[in-house]
Amino acid sequence: MHTLDVALGARSYPIYIGQSLLEQDLLRRHIRASQALIVTNETIAPLYLDAVRQSLSGLDVNTLILPDGEQYKTLATLETIFDALLSQRHSRTTTLIALGGGVIGDMVGFAAACYQRGVDFLQVPTTLLAQVDSSVGGKTAVNHPRGKNMIGAFHQPRAVVIDTTVLNTLPERELSAGLAEVIKYGLIRDADFYQWLEVNMDGLVARDPALLSEAILQSCRNKAEVVAEDETEQGNRALLNLGHTFGHAIETATGYSDWLHGEAVGAGTMMAAQLSADLGWISEADVQRIGALAARAGLPLAPPPGVTAAQFRDLMALDKKVMDGRLRLVLLKAIGSAVVTDQFAAQALERLLEKMCQH
Amino acid sequence: MHTLDVALGARSYPIYIGQSLLEQDLLRRHIRASQALIVTNETIAPLYLDAVRQSLSGLDVNTLILPDGEQYKTLATLETIFDALLSQRHSRTTTLIALGGGVIGDMVGFAAACYQRGVDFLQVPTTLLAQVDSSVGGKTAVNHPRGKNMIGAFHQPRAVVIDTTVLNTLPERELSAGLAEVIKYGLIRDADFYQWLEVNMDGLVARDPALLSEAILQSCRNKAEVVAEDETEQGNRALLNLGHTFGHAIETATGYSDWLHGEAVGAGTMMAAQLSADLGWISEADVQRIGALAARAGLPLAPPPGVTAAQFRDLMALDKKVMDGRLRLVLLKAIGSAVVTDQFAAQALERLLEKMCQH
Numbered sequence: 129m130h131t132l133d134v135a136l137g138a139r140s141y142p143i144y145i146g147q148s149l150l151e152q153d154l155l156r157r158h159i160r161a162s163q164a165l166i167v168t169n170e171t172i173a174p175l176y177l178d179a180v181r182q183s184l185s186g187l188d189v190n191t192l193i194l195p196d197g198e199q200y201k202t203l204a205t206l207e208t209i210f211d212a213l214l215s216q217r218h219s220r221t222t223t224l225i226a227l228g229g230g231v232i233g234d235m236v237g238f239a240a241a242c243y244q245r246g247v248d249f250l251q252v253p254t255t256l257l258a259q260v261d262s263s264v265g266g267k268t269a270v271n272h273p274r275g276k277n278m279i280g281a282f283h284q285p286r287a288v289v290i291d292t293t294v295l296n297t298l299p300e301r302e303l304s305a306g307l308a309e310v311i312k313y314g315l316i317r318d319a320d321f322y323q324w325l326e327v328n329m330d331g332l333v334a335r336d337p338a339l340l341s342e343a344i345l346q347s348c349r350n351k352a353e354v355v356a357e358d359e360t361e362q363g364n365r366a367l368l369n370l371g372h373t374f375g376h377a378i379e380t381a382t383g384y385s386d387w388l389h390g391e392a393v394g395a396g397t398m399m400a401a402q403l404s405a406d407l408g409w410i411s412e413a414d415v416q417r418i419g420a421l422a423a424r425a426g427l428p429l430a431p432p433p434g435v436t437a438a439q440f441r442d443l444m445a446l447d448k449k450v451m452d453g454r455l456r457l458v459l460l461k462a463i464g465s466a467v468v469t470d471q472f473a474a475q476a477l478e479r480l481l482e483k484m485c486q487h
Numbered sequence: 488m489h490t491l492d493v494a495l496g497a498r499s500y501p502i503y504i505g506q507s508l509l510e511q512d513l514l515r516r517h518i519r520a521s522q523a524l525i526v527t528n529e530t531i532a533p534l535y536l537d538a539v540r541q542s543l544s545g546l547d548v549n550t551l552i553l554p555d556g557e558q559y560k561t562l563a564t565l566e567t568i569f570d571a572l573l574s575q576r577h578s579r580t581t582t583l584i585a586l587g588g589g590v591i592g593d594m595v596g597f598a599a600a601c602y603q604r605g606v607d608f609l610q611v612p613t614t615l616l617a618q619v620d621s622s623v624g625g626k627t628a629v630n631h632p633r634g635k636n637m638i639g640a641f642h643q644p645r646a647v648v649i650d651t652t653v654l655n656t657l658p659e660r661e662l663s664a665g666l667a668e669v670i671k672y673g674l675i676r677d678a679d680f681y682q683w684l685e686v687n688m689d690g691l692v693a694r695d696p697a698l699l700s701e702a703i704l705q706s707c708r709n710k711a712e713v714v715a716e717d718e719t720e721q722g723n724r725a726l727l728n729l730g731h732t733f734g735h736a737i738e739t740a741t742g743y744s745d746w747l748h749g750e751a752v753g754a755g756t757m758m759a760a761q762l763s764a765d766l767g768w769i770s771e772a773d774v775q776r777i778g779a780l781a782a783r784a785g786l787p788l789a790p791p792p793g794v795t796a797a798q799f800r801d802l803m804a805l806d807k808k809v810m811d812g813r814l815r816l817v818l819l820k821a822i823g824s825a826v827v828t829d830q831f832a833a834q835a836l837e838r839l840l841e842k843m844c845q846h
Contacts, residue, residue: 161810161811162811162812203562203565203566206562207562210631210637210638211631211633214631214633214634214637214805215633217804217805219807219809219810219811219812220807220808220809220810221810221811241640242601242638242639242640243637243638244637244639244807245626245628245636245639245640245641245719245720245807246640246641246719267604269604272569272570272573274570274573274574275573277604278569278573278602278603279569279601279602280601280603280604281600281601281604281605281640282604282605360604360605361604445576446573446576448578448579448603448604449579450578450579451520451578451579451580452520452521452578452580453578
């Protein structure tokens with residue numbers, strides 16, 4: 129088992145990475161009082177809920193099983209979590225346990241941020257995407273019909289327990305979606321890791337346990353470093369959003385139901401890379417190189433046919449990185465180096481959208 | 488104009504108290520970018536919305552008018568605030584302005600805490616209760632059918648602008664409700680202020696402007712001191728909840744629609760005082776003295792007839808101060824001194840409820 133620390137002073141917490149961790153007593157160690165609510169979804173419950181419940185035997189544990197999918201990451205679903213907590217009389221010393229992918233983690237984290245103005249929660253991510261990205265760093269949220277993650281809070285978990293064994297049951301599309309965020313860390317700040325991914329992508333897709341474990345460890349290390357430096361995204365944390373402004377527009381335009389978040393981020397990353405090349409910041413060869421790696425990861429390289437340039441324009445104008453009316457994007461200066469910038473001609477973005485979208 | 492400071496390091500902010508402050512440029516001074524959304528209710532809008540809008544002329548200002556009443560302090564109403572923000576494309580640098588009483592302040596503050604994971608907000612309290620209590624200290628929340636303020640966040644405003652002139656239009660019941668929280672500060676930590684209130688209560692009820700201003704100043708000073716010492720209620724901030732555990736049960740039992748919050752707190756304070764006397768901590772004469780002051784303030788001295796002892800038991804078990812199954816209450820050790828404690832016999836509480844409730 130590897131242990132990483134997210135260094136945030138009084139809010140610091142460990143990330144545990146290893147095999148069969150659900151069967152150990154790691155969760156119990158981080159439960160402050162006697163109550164806990166496990167929130168999971170109908171896909172994960174039959175697979176892993178029993179193991180988690182057993183690891184907590186003796187405590188006063190309730191469970192809540194939600195429908196599966198990004199389209200349920202809403203205020204309405206959040207309300208069912210509050211209903212469960214109150215009807216089962218959970219007090220301010222309770223602990224919420226998010227057992228699932230990014231949707232469960234974001235939503236349970238936000239419920240924990242708001243319930244009685246803040247209770248403890250633990251992340252038990254069951255998708256590669258959640259293990260390498262969304263479970264670490266305390267960003268929690270639900271979606272709004274007009275925008276992804278528009279309602280949320282910064283609320284750090286007490287611990288993240290990453291059991292790599294659960295990846296054995298992960299659908300192929302979900303694996304690819306997670307790899308989009310893994311590639312992201314290489315692109316924005318870790319050229320060595322990017323090269324390692326080029327060497328090992330086929331093994332990762334084939335689910336070699338040692339390679340997956342290394343990819344998760346390096347991703348979480350990168351994430352923890354960025355978050356420790358900028359917890360509430362006043363600056364460099366925004367680099368973690370490479371491909372996300374485009375990706376969120378894709379997700380919102382398609383009603384959060386067609387593509388997985390990681391797939392949208394994959395296509396969005398190619399759009400950001402192409403714009404970076406159009407601006408002369410990276411070479412077309414770099415774009416090809418990124419496209420080749422994303423293709424090997426099984427990711428889409430362009431937005432879905434149904435999403436128009438007009439939709440991108442409209443939805444990106446609502447991005448959380450907009451400042452005083454100016455859109456800011458994460459763009460590449462090299463493979464391994466990114467910037468958050470509004471220093472690009474509006475026409476360059478316009479040409480990119482015309483080039484990459486159908487009409 | 489008086490200015491108090493709520494000393495919270497990087498989150499410090501001023502409280503301005505004075506006459507006709509809405510007509511000055513105080514709000515504009517604390518607006519970071521060009522966008523703002525004023526949220527108010529249908530009672531306050533015809534009275535003061537124009538003045539606030541005019542003080543912000545030249546900025547990009549939207550307004551949202553909500554229905555008036557504690558029964559609208561819900562997740563559903565919150566959603567209408569998010570809808571307004573997104574449909575009018577407010578970015579993360581926007582400022583929300585809460586123009587109204589405690590319901591508006593709590594709800595707009597919570598919307599600001601969650602919108603894009605946190606934006607600025609300003610408190611412009613228009614009731615005495617909001618001016619002396621809820622607008623200061625960063626507690627934000629909405630109610631749940633099963634419990635008052637169960638969903639919320641700690642999110643400090645950037646400034647609190649208390650225009651005492653607005654009290655001229657305040658209904659009498661609202662004035663009494665505010666006085667319940669004013670009396671609270673005297674009871675929990677400021678015996679001198681309590682004596683001052685005994686001398687000046689009739690003038691306060693008659694709305695003597697100088698007396699009201701002094702009462703607001705002393706209340707806000709007390710509140711600011713408590714909050715600066717314990718922002719997130721790990722300890723002594725809970726003393727501000729004198730009468731509130733009983734009061735919240737009254738509000739929840741009656742569907743948040745019969746009594747004003749301050750009226751419920753007034754009755755709750757008498758219940759807490761009586762329990763303190765039953766435990767031998769204060770004298771029956773003290774209880775009489777508190778009852779006399781509350782009566783002069785126009786406050787109810789006992790819970791409404793429809794609320795039963797069983798309802799109190801049931802609803803108080805969900806109080807946010809419950810720890811590991813044990814109810815904690817704010818009780819009096821003297822006039823001017825309170826404690827948060829679970830050191831009282833369950834039977835004592837039981838006898839109190841039997842004595843003070845109808846069946």
